[in-house]
Amino acid sequence: KGEPAVIWLAGLQIPETYIAALVQTACRTKGWPLDKSTLYTKVTTCTDSEELRGKKLPFGAYISGLFLEGAGWDLKRSRLRRQDPKELVVRLPVLQIIPVxxxxxxLQ
Incomplete structure (x- = not known):
């Protein structure tokens, strides 16, 4: 029924078009000028997309399937950290993409 709560961004053929559609939809609904709109991205503390089942954002989306290379992610502090030895790729938690x-x- 409609769009899923969490989008697996890595599984899309052209993910840029999905993100552009998020901005365009928000602009059309809220009456914002498209050229004055941007995206705000926030890393959540959810590591599993099942935790967000049924929690769809009114504008924007939760996305998964992104990875870090050359750095690690500190879940407790929600920030980048040094890469662990012999760990080349780290999975990021679910992200929020919010058009504003x-x-x-x-910015904080």
Whole structure:
């Protein structure tokens, strides 16, 4: 029934078009100018997409299937960390992609 709560971004043929569609949909619904809109990305603490079943965002999406190469991810502090020895690739937790107006985006 409709779009899934979590999108496996690595499984899409052209993921850029899906992300562009998120922005366009939010702009059309909220009346924002498309050229003044951007994306806000937030890493969640969920490592399994099943934890977010049924928790769809009103605008934007949860995405999974992304990896880090050359760094690690600290789940407790939600930040990058040094890469563990002999660990080349690290799976990122589920991310939130939220379309926002560029003028209203306040970085932390």
């Amino acid at each position: 107006e560029a003028t209203k985006l306040k």
